[in-house]
Amino acid sequence: MAKTSSQTETRQTKRSSPKKAATATEAAASFAEGDLGKIQSILFGEQSHKFETQLTEMTARFDRLINQTNSEFTARINALEAEHQQRLNALNQDLNDKASALDAAKLDSKAAGQILAAAAEKITKS
Secondary structure, eight states, X not given: OXXXXXXXXXXXXXXXXXXXXXXXXXXXHHHHHSHHHHHHHHHHHHHHHHHHHHHHHHHHHHHHHHHXXXXXXXXXXXXXXXXXXXXXXXXXXXXXXHHHHHHHHHHHHHHHHHHHHHHHHHHHHO
């Protein structure tokens, strides 16, 4: 099968298309810097400046909101941590108090057992 000239041109176009895209971008950039760029600047300069100012203001506002939200979040996390630590300390103290009371009750029951054992011994000896 013989290659037709259209097939050859298509292959050449595919091979050179990235180069053409770069050239087209460069051409558009140079065209924007030329007379058309001046016309665009005259026609849309004020609007472009207005949009740029609005974008800058919005960016500053979002930055302030993000910082404020971060500060509030940090304060709330710190408050929750403090409350959690306070509750944990209270539970720990309660547990220690109950353990001490249990130990005291065990000692009392041991002492009572020794007294009963001594009394039983006296009864059996008499």
